[in-house]
Amino acid sequence: MIAQLTGLVGQIEADRCVIDVHGVGYLVHASTRTLSVLPTPPEVSRVLVETVVREDAFLLYGFADAAERDWFRLLTTVQGVGAKLALAILSALSPADVAATIAAADKAGLTRVSGVGARLAERILSELRDKAGKLPVGAGIVLPVAPASAxxxxxxxxxxxxxxxxxxxxxxxxxxxxxxxxxxxxxxxxxxxxxxxxxxxxxxx
The missing domain is CATH 1.10.8 (Helicase, Ruva Protein; domain 3)
Structure with a gap:
């Protein structure tokens, strides 16, 4: 399993980017929050990665920090929350915001995320209420990598x-x-x- 990638940031799109590691371009899906703090291509950066293997695909999801990755893992344990929706939640809410929303049982705050209806919001609040306080709520900054030498x-x-x-x-x-x-x-x-x-x-x- 791939857990981290360090390489040149290639193209950045709305919901994904390419990380070039020694000439191999890895397609990495990410939240808008993570994509927004990546350096300008083709600078070097490091992203944490969660690898998801399906019958029809081998997918990589990238994160600015461990807090966002851990919340992705936790959110996808909820029935009805797939990887795409978890990224949508983390695009709209920082890890700290997700934790605060769950702690406050703020169903309205979750339903503002596209794809999260009232029933799913209730399920997220119910299933994660006791787990949310145990996760980190980092600042959402890409792990720094010094500029590459020539x-x-x-x-x-x-x-x-x-x-x-x-x-x-x-x-x-x-x-x-x-x-x-x-x-x-x-x-x-x-x-x-x-x-x-x-x-x-x-x-x-």
Whole structure:
């Protein structure tokens, strides 16, 4: 299962975007709240992902933060609330707003969301009343990723980020390897595969 994507933000549409990870474009469905805080394409960003596998599709849903992802998971446990409707709710209401709406048993606040009728609103309030207070209500900010460096270094850092290495720990290692290869005069300082391999060797120590 895919749990997170780090890559270049591609096209952004009304309810989805493309995240380019090493040349592979992942179609990610998201709330308007998450889409609105993504950086301008083609900048690098990181989104949390919930993978939904159906008989006829393999779908990815992206979130600005853990709070929105956790609320998506909780909302979709309610009968009648599918992934699309959960995103519609999270587009209209922040995690904090959803929590407050449920805590206040504000049925009218839920029915203002397109697709949520009175009966479904009552079901959401009833089923989630005891669970809502246990979930985080984050600020809804995309997890930050520093701007990519230019050239080989930036490509290597992006590749390492995709493998789970933090930029803060990887960048000094990559910079040191690039200098070493350049000083060795081996003509490999621009070879992406060589730099990635050497970086992985050092990071694994």
């Amino acid at each position: 050239g080989v270094e930036g490509d290597v850092l992006l590749a390492l980020a995709g493998l789970g290495f933090r930029r803060a720990e990887a960048q000094p290692v990559v910079a040191r390897i690039l200098v070493r290869l350049k000083e060795a005069g081996a003509g490999q300082e621009g070879d992406l595969d060589v730099v990635i391999r050497e970086s992985l060797r050092e990071l694994a120590r």
